[in-house]
Amino acid sequence: MSGMLAIYLRELxxxxxxxxxxxxxxxxxxLLYLIAFGLGMGRDVRIGSHSYxxxxxxxxxxxxxMIQSFAxxxxxxxxxxxxxxxxxxxxxPLRNIAYVTGEVLAGITRALFSTAIILFIAxxxxxxxxxxxxxxxxxxxNSFVFASLAVGLAMLVKSHSDQALLxxxxxxxxxxxxxxxxxxxxxxxxxxxxxxxxPLTHAxxxxxxxxxxxxxxLFPYILLGALGVVLFVLAYHWVNRARE
Amino acid sequence: MKEAMIRIENLAxxxxxxxxLKGVSLQVGRGELFAYLGPNGSGKTTTxxxxxxxxxxxxxxxWLHGFHIDRxxxxxxxxxxxxxxxxxxxHELTVRENLDLHGKLxxxxxxxxxxxxxxxxxxxxxxxxxxxxxxQLSGGMRRRVMIARALMHxxxxxxxxxxxxxxxxxxxxRIWSLVKQIQQGGATIFLTTHYIEEAEFLAExxxxxDEGAIVALDTPRKLMDGMGGWxxxxxxxxxxxxxYFRDREEANxxxxxxxxxxxxxxxxxxxxxxxxxxKKVLE
Numbered sequence: 001m002s003g004m005l006a007i008y009l010r011e012l013x014x015x016x017x018x019x020x021x022x023x024x025x026x027x028x029x030x031l032l033y034l035i036a037f038g039l040g041m042g043r044d045v046r047i048g049s050h051s052y053x054x055x056x057x058x059x060x061x062x063x064x065x066m067i068q069s070f071a072x073x074x075x076x077x078x079x080x081x082x083x084x085x086x087x088x089x090x091x092x093p094l095r096n097i098a099y100v101t102g103e104v105l106a107g108i109t110r111a112l113f114s115t116a117i118i119l120f121i122a123x124x125x126x127x128x129x130x131x132x133x134x135x136x137x138x139x140x141x142n143s144f145v146f147a148s149l150a151v152g153l154a155m156l157v158k159s160h161s162d163q164a165l166l167x168x169x170x171x172x173x174x175x176x177x178x179x180x181x182x183x184x185x186x187x188x189x190x191x192x193x194x195x196x197x198x199p200l201t202h203a204x205x206x207x208x209x210x211x212x213x214x215x216x217x218l219f220p221y222i223l224l225g226a227l228g229v230v231l232f233v234l235a236y237h238w239v240n241r242a243r244e
Numbered sequence: 245m246k247e248a249m250i251r252i253e254n255l256a257x258x259x260x261x262x263x264x265l266k267g268v269s270l271q272v273g274r275g276e277l278f279a280y281l282g283p284n285g286s287g288k289t290t291t292x293x294x295x296x297x298x299x300x301x302x303x304x305x306x307w308l309h310g311f312h313i314d315r316x317x318x319x320x321x322x323x324x325x326x327x328x329x330x331x332x333x334x335h336e337l338t339v340r341e342n343l344d345l346h347g348k349l350x351x352x353x354x355x356x357x358x359x360x361x362x363x364x365x366x367x368x369x370x371x372x373x374x375x376x377x378x379x380q381l382s383g384g385m386r387r388r389v390m391i392a393r394a395l396m397h398x399x400x401x402x403x404x405x406x407x408x409x410x411x412x413x414x415x416x417x418r419i420w421s422l423v424k425q426i427q428q429g430g431a432t433i434f435l436t437t438h439y440i441e442e443a444e445f446l447a448e449x450x451x452x453x454d455e456g457a458i459v460a461l462d463t464p465r466k467l468m469d470g471m472g473g474w475x476x477x478x479x480x481x482x483x484x485x486x487x488y489f490r491d492r493e494e495a496n497x498x499x500x501x502x503x504x505x506x507x508x509x510x511x512x513x514x515x516x517x518x519x520x521x522x523k524k525v526l527e
Contacts, residue, residue, distance in 0.1 A: 006348035010334070013345075017336045084332035091296045091317040091326045092349035244259075244299035 003094040007102025011075065012109065026068060026114040030060050030121060037181060038125075046184055049213065056189035057122045057129060057209035059180035062142060064118055066112035066178075066200055070145035070171055072107035073150035079161050080154070086242070096239040100151050104232065107147025108140060115139050134221075141224035142203035146171075148228055152235035155242045179204035199227055247274045248307075249323075249401050249432040251297070253303035257290050257456075264290040266456040267304065277427045279447030280436040281513065285466045286458040288436035289329060292405045295434075296326045298366075306462055309400055322350065324401040325394030329409060335379040339389050340372060342378060343396055350397035357396075359394060362415050364392040368422060384415035391422060402426060404435045408442060440514045450513065464513060471511045471519060478506045486515065 015022060038053040045052040080086040089099060119131065131134075158164050178184075178200025182193055195201045206220035250272040257265040265287045274279040280288050284459035293299035294480045295306055301411055306313045308446055311320035335344050340361055365371040368388040378386060387407065394402060404423065408416040416439075427433050437443055443450050444464050451461040459468060472488035478487075488497040488511060495508045 002351040003349055009348070010345050013341060014334070014336060044393060083335065084328065084330040085334055087298055087326075087328055087330075087332050088346065089349065090298045091321060091324075093351070094349060095318070123273075138350050139516075228508040240300075243297070 001098070004098035004102045004105075007089065008105045008109075009231075011072070011103070014075070015106075015113075017108065022113075023117070026064070027117050027121070029067070030064055030114075030118045033060055033181075033216030036126065036173040037130060053125065053127055054129065054212075055183075055208070056181065057118065057127055058135075060118050060140060061115050061211075062178070062200060062207045063140050064114045064202040065143045065204070066146045067113040067171065067175060069111040069145075069147040070106040070150045070167070071110060072103055073154040073163055073166075075106075075145065076154035077088040077157065077160055080242070081160055088207065088234050089132060090243065092226045093233060096236050098237055100232065100235045102146075104144065104147040104235070105153045107150055108143040111139065111143035111147070127217055129211040130213040132210055132213070134205060134216045136204060139205035139222070140209055141228060142200070142207070144228035145199050145203075145224055145231060147241075148231035148235050152231055152238050155235065155238040172199045172209055174198050179208075199224060204217065248267065248272065249274050249276075249309050250278075250434060251307045252291075252295075253305045255291065255294060255306055256302050257287075257294060257299065258302045260351070263456050264388070265294075265301075268456075268458055270434055270451060270458065270461065273441055274432055275427065275430055275445055276463060277423070277433045277435065277448050279443040279450045280434065280453055281438065281440070281443045281450050282436075282453035282516070286453040287439075288453055289405055289477075291448055291453075292326070292328075292403050292434070292436060296324060298402055300404055322383045323399060325397065325399035327387075327390045327394045327402070327404045327407055329405040331383075331390065333378045333386060333389060333393070336377060339365070339378055339381070340374045340510075340511060343393050346393045346396045360396055360398075364395055367425075369393075370504075382434050384418070387411060387415070387419060391419070391426075395426065399431065401432045401434065404433060406436055406438070408437070408439065416442070440512055440517075444513055452517055452520060459520045460516065467516045468511045468512060471515050473511055473513045474508060475515055476506060476508050486518075488515070 038056045041051045104165065122129070147177055153166055154163070157166070177199045179195070184195050184201055186197065191214070202220035202223050206216065209216060247273040252268055252270050254267045254269055255265055256263070256267050266293060266495065268287070280291065290299060292302045295308065295313060297313065308320040309323040311323060313320045334345070343361045343364065344357055346426050347360065352360070361495065365374050368391055370385055370388055370392070373381060373385065378389065381389065391407070392403050397428060407423065408419050411419065420442070423433060423435070437444060447464060450464050452459045472490050474492050474495045475487045476487045476498055477484055489497065489498065492508060499508070
């Protein structure tokens with residue numbers, strides 16, 4: 001427990017030291033999307049009974065919680081390949097489970113922080129949605145999936161550039177295709193089928209439904225929870241791969 | 245030998261086709277300061293990485309204070325502190341925060357961490373910089389913080405991997421004093437270095453490592469006495485030649501029979517290393 005807390009608190013301390021930089025970096029993406037897609041392109045667009053801006057906010061929450069929880073991989077890589085701080089963890093009497101839990105919790109915390117920023121921007125823009133328990137549960141499960149994936153992959157990669165490749169090929173396409181900016185249901189059937197393999201599609205759906213106050217569907221929650229557990233277990237096993 | 249705090253048996257490590265360690269065996273006794281001397285790439289860091297859990301051996305076994313490094317890894321890790329070659333502190337965090345996190349990683353209670361941090365800050369003479377971010381410290385200060393951090397949980401064994409590499413001579417001597425003090429406090433110290441004078445000054449026993457194998461192991465005095473005690477360097481056809489003698493008088497008599505430029509000096513560990521491997525430690 002103490003080891004897990006040490007890992008988690010270290011990430012929080014670093015987040016605190018970089019608070020204003022992080023705040024700016026977490027705000028700039030959602031703000032640009034809101035301005036470009038929400039206020040620009042989507043001003044007169046309606047999706048069902050909602051304005052495009054109302055549609056976009058939950059999508060941005062899903063996308064940003066994915067990006068920010070996955071960003072823990074970059075922090076781990078910097079600690080591993082640049083500052084070599086990872087060696088300090090490897091030499092400590094720390095169980096793999098404690099290490100992975102600490103880093104995954106840090107990833108989820110980053111995601112919740114970025115979600116709070118988006119909700120603040122939404123509030124300032126006059127958008128009010130329902131931020132109920134199901135909304136937050138979906139955000140946490142989405143972050144759990146991508147933070148676990150991030151920790152696992154961070155243990156497997158051999159360099160910074162490998163990490164950048166993974167982000168470019170998996171996370172960035174998912175950000176655009178996982179139901180953030182458009183309703184997946186309006187896509188041709190074969191595209192829909194493909195997009196249903198993306199966890200973000202289900203996270204967007206669950207977060208959006210909760211934000212619109214609709215009754216929750218169980219399936220996205222079960223899927224995200226199960227996938228998160230599988231990725232967490234893989235991350236736990238892959239910690240040993242980081243040893244030379 | 246006193247109780248073995250470090251026991252290594254046939255430790256080997258292969259990185260793809262490269263054999264970094266070729267079946268190393270040795271024991272280090274309680275309270276001993278043991279130096280592992282060898283050129284870059286000889287396997288010094290690999291040995292430390294395996295012993296401290298950073299690398300997995302291809303074969304062989306090792307125990308730290310009786311705990312097997314793989315089967316009882318958590319207990320083995322509790323026995324040792326590590327000062328790696330790279331400065332691996334959190335640069336954005338303060339000195340105190342770095343030490344405190346280390347204490348948490350080793351499950352030290354808060355009160356104990358607080359007291360130990362104050363004690364160690366005085367010990368390594370960095371108390372006035374406790375709240376400075378590491379990035380604002382000089383190289384020598386960072387190295388001392390690394391040593392303090394490794395001592396936080398009062399390890400019985402301290403691994404120092406090239407602790408003075410890249411430091412200027414004055415700071416190097418300051419680190420040496422600190423290492424001696426730590427040993428006098430009862431810790432067993434395993435030190436890797438490629439500085440001859442560091443091994444000579446600090447170590448009670450020295451192992452020479454070359455291409456992943458131990459090629460000599462004894463006290464510095466015995467190793468040097470085996471060479472004769474005194475060395476005569478002379479330039480012959482543009483290259484240095486060294487002859488060895490039992491005492492200075494014998495070396496001086498030899499000079500009288502020769503012409504050219506000479507220098508007589510005490511034999512050092514570099515001479516021993518060259519005689520065993522045919523190359524210099526810093527090659």
